[in-house]
Each structure stands twice: as C-alpha cells, then as structure tokens.
Amino acid sequence: MSSRLPYLLLLPMLGLGLSLGAAPLDEPLKPLPPRPQQDPQRVELGRQLFNETRLSVNGTLSCASCHHLAKGGADDKAFSIGFAGAPVPLNTPSVFNASLNFRQFWNGRADTLEAQIQEVVQSPSEMGSNWDHVVQTLSADAAYRGAFAAAYPDGVTMNNVQNALATYERTLISSHSRFDQYLSGNTDILSREEKYGYQRFKSYGCIACHQGVNIGGNMFQKFGVMGDYFQVRGKPLESDLGRYLVTGDEEDRNVFKVPSLRNVAVTAPYFHDSSANTLEEAVDVMFKFQLGRVPSAEDKILIIKFLETLTGEWEGKPL
Missing domain, CATH: 1.10.760.10 (Cytochrome c-like domain)
Known part of the structure; x- marks a missing residue:
C-alpha cells in the first residue's frame, strides 16, 4: 500500500492489534462446526x-x-x-x-x-x-x-x-483454516493485509451472497445481476439455464446456487462453466456482473489475500 497511515487509523475498528485471548469474534461469518459424530x-x-x-x-x-x-x-x-x-x-x-x-x-x-x-x-x-x-x-x-x-x-x-x-x-469438513482460527479468537494468525481484505469483502457487499458458515451454499442467485454475463461470454449452453431447468420458472433463468468460498484458492477453475481460471479472473467477474462495481487494484489484491485464508485442512494437512 502507498501509506501505512490508513491502516494504523483503522486498527481499533479492524481488530488488528495483538490477540488478548481466545474469545470468538462477533462477526457475521462463523467457523466451521466440528466434524459430526457418525457411526x-x-x-x-x-x-x-x-x-x-x-x-x-x-x-x-x-x-x-x-x-x-x-x-x-x-x-x-x-x-x-x-x-x-x-x-x-x-x-x-x-x-x-x-x-x-x-x-x-x-x-x-x-x-x-x-x-x-x-x-x-x-x-x-x-x-x-x-x-x-x-x-x-x-x-x-x-x-x-x-x-x-x-x-x-x-x-x-x-x-x-x-x-x-x-x-x-458428512465427515468431510475442512476445518482449521486460518480464517476460522481468526474467528475463534486467534487474531494474530492473519496478516494486516488479510484482515483488511476481509473488511473489503464485507464493505463491497460480497458477503451479501457469500454468507453463513459455509461462506456461500445457502441461497440461489442470478448469475449476471448487474450485466448480461452470458451475452458477453457468448456461446450459450443449456447448462447456463441453471435452476430454470428444474422449475421452468422464467425468474429462475441463469439462477444458480451460490457456491461456497471455502478452499476457493485450491479449487480452480471457477463457476459452473469453468470460465475463470484464476481467482483474479473470478473476482473480476463477480465485481462486474454481480456487484456492478470496479474495485481498486489494491482492494482486489487484498480481497484475494483474504480468500486464500479460507483454505482448510484434511487429515492434519492443508488442502
């Protein structure tokens, strides 16, 4: 960033100081639940x-x-x-x-x-x-x-x-991501840039759809709220119809389940049509067609840094 002063001014608001304990943070996103007990x-x-x-x-x-x-x-x-x-x-x-x-x-x-x-x-x-x-x-x-x-x-x-x-x-829960550890009270585990990226994720409105414990996966949304994604991409496919294929309701045309962002940094390519090969491309599409906004280059970098903290573990190893 060009100056450290804005970050320093934001320290109290962002909770960027040293961790004073393990009390969970009061945030709209919550850590993954423990792996459920099964037979x-x-x-x-x-x-x-x-x-x-x-x-x-x-x-x-x-x-x-x-x-x-x-x-x-x-x-x-x-x-x-x-x-x-x-x-x-x-x-x-x-x-x-x-x-x-x-x-x-x-x-x-x-x-x-x-x-x-x-x-x-x-x-x-x-x-x-x-x-x-x-x-x-x-x-x-x-x-x-x-x-x-x-x-x-x-x-x-x-x-x-x-x-x-x-x-x-149901046992395949990718727990112990660095972001979940942060939400659980270990505020030192994320860098200043990662924390600031989380704030930008919230302030730009990404969290309106990527919400809940799975940071997505709990609602339907039209792909192309602020622009015709499919016209720009070209070559329409039946699979682009989304939920319309289930309901036949015109309002469900191009509507999809909002995907979870957990482990998003290791699950490229992105979207139902695999049209984005990198997180950078995916973030660009989301800003243009879902939010109708243009982030600063710095903010986009920070949001991607935050998304990279969502990678969890399986069998004691990072995914």
Missing part, C-alpha cells in the same frame, strides 16, 4: 464406497475420481470426465463441506446428499449405472456383504449405499 462402521463403509469404481456401469469411475480429497475435494479439470470418456456439462464443486449446503448441485435440484448420490450414479454423463446393478454388484462381494450386515440390519440396499456414502461425506 464409525458406516463412515468406513462410506469411505470404501467413495473410492469404489464399481458404482459406475463399466467400473471406471468412483466418487474420488472427480472429488480429489488431497486437492480441495474437487477436480482440477474444467469439466470432469464421465464413465464414457466424455466431459460432464458443469464444473465439479468441492465435496468438502457439501453437507453444509442448503441444496446440492449447481441448480439445487437435490435436497440432500442422498438424493445427489442417487442421481450421480444414474447420470448418463457421470456414472451411467442403475441402482439394481449397483446393489447386485456389491451383494456379490463377500467383503461388502459383511460390512453392510455389520452396519445395517437389512444389508446391501440402495438406501443403505446412499446413506453410507452420505454419512462419510
């Missing part, structure tokens, strides 16, 4: 199923094929590759913290993780299977028969496969 047998069964390629019709694709837990829980490709070798129509969101979203899929067509799992297995562009085939395949495996019998009184069923997978996914 350990069902969690382990779900973990195995998450990595099971036999959920797909030709045994080539598992949940983990597109949701890389070591890389933010998403896919580094613009569009994941389905069982038949063709790309799926929308960018794959992170599976981390998905249980905290109010709906699943970009257009919110699934109310629960179980409903999402049911659809993905049957999707002609994703796993291409059917549930009778999945149940028969797993039932033919003695190890799975035993694991299901131990976890569920009625053994291998469609509902139990979905429940086991959803139970495991």
Whole structure:
C-alpha cells in the first residue's frame, strides 16, 4: 500500500492489534462446526464406497475420481470426465463441506446428499449405472456383504449405499483454516493485509451472497445481476439455464446456487462453466456482473489475500 497511515487509523475498528485471548469474534461469518459424530462402521463403509469404481456401469469411475480429497475435494479439470470418456456439462464443486449446503448441485435440484448420490450414479454423463446393478454388484462381494450386515440390519440396499456414502461425506469438513482460527479468537494468525481484505469483502457487499458458515451454499442467485454475463461470454449452453431447468420458472433463468468460498484458492477453475481460471479472473467477474462495481487494484489484491485464508485442512494437512 502507498501509506501505512490508513491502516494504523483503522486498527481499533479492524481488530488488528495483538490477540488478548481466545474469545470468538462477533462477526457475521462463523467457523466451521466440528466434524459430526457418525457411526464409525458406516463412515468406513462410506469411505470404501467413495473410492469404489464399481458404482459406475463399466467400473471406471468412483466418487474420488472427480472429488480429489488431497486437492480441495474437487477436480482440477474444467469439466470432469464421465464413465464414457466424455466431459460432464458443469464444473465439479468441492465435496468438502457439501453437507453444509442448503441444496446440492449447481441448480439445487437435490435436497440432500442422498438424493445427489442417487442421481450421480444414474447420470448418463457421470456414472451411467442403475441402482439394481449397483446393489447386485456389491451383494456379490463377500467383503461388502459383511460390512453392510455389520452396519445395517437389512444389508446391501440402495438406501443403505446412499446413506453410507452420505454419512462419510458428512465427515468431510475442512476445518482449521486460518480464517476460522481468526474467528475463534486467534487474531494474530492473519496478516494486516488479510484482515483488511476481509473488511473489503464485507464493505463491497460480497458477503451479501457469500454468507453463513459455509461462506456461500445457502441461497440461489442470478448469475449476471448487474450485466448480461452470458451475452458477453457468448456461446450459450443449456447448462447456463441453471435452476430454470428444474422449475421452468422464467425468474429462475441463469439462477444458480451460490457456491461456497471455502478452499476457493485450491479449487480452480471457477463457476459452473469453468470460465475463470484464476481467482483474479473470478473476482473480476463477480465485481462486474454481480456487484456492478470496479474495485481498486489494491482492494482486489487484498480481497484475494483474504480468500486464500479460507483454505482448510484434511487429515492434519492443508488442502
């Protein structure tokens, strides 16, 4: 920054001084909740199923094929590759913290993780299977028969496969981000620039949509509030219709679930259409088409620094 004086004047307001204790901060955003307690047998069964390629019709694709837990829980490709070798129509969101979203899929067509799992297995562009085939395949495996019998009184069923997978996914909480530690009272863990970036995130209005414990994922919003994003981008696609494909309501045209910003620094590319390859590009699009504002170059840098503090951990390692 050109001068340190503005920061020094803002110290009391921004809480930039030394931490005096571990009391949680009174902020509109809150830390992620602890990983929920789940039946350990069902969690382990779900973990195995998450990595099971036999959920797909030709045994080539598992949940983990597109949701890389070591890389933010998403896919580094613009569009994941389905069982038949063709790309799926929308960018794959992170599976981390998905249980905290109010709906699943970009257009919110699934109310629960179980409903999402049911659809993905049957999707002609994703796993291409059917549930009778999945149940028969797993039932033919003695190890799975035993694991299901131990976890569920009625053994291998469609509902139990979905429940086991959803139970495991509910444990995929990317806790301990530096921002969460800051919210929990460790105010020294963020740099001055990162704290100031958080303030700019709030003052520009980003927090109006990226809100709640998941910093998004709890509302629908039109993509292109302050301008026609799709006209500027060109080459309209059916997937651009968003929630309109679910409801048929004209007001839902180009409306999508607001994505969570947690782990956003490690889950490029961005948006349903993967049109932004970097955080810088994504922030530019959001300012232009959602806020109708032009940030200063310094403010944009600060906001990106804040977004980078949202990267959590999995199994004790940063994502």
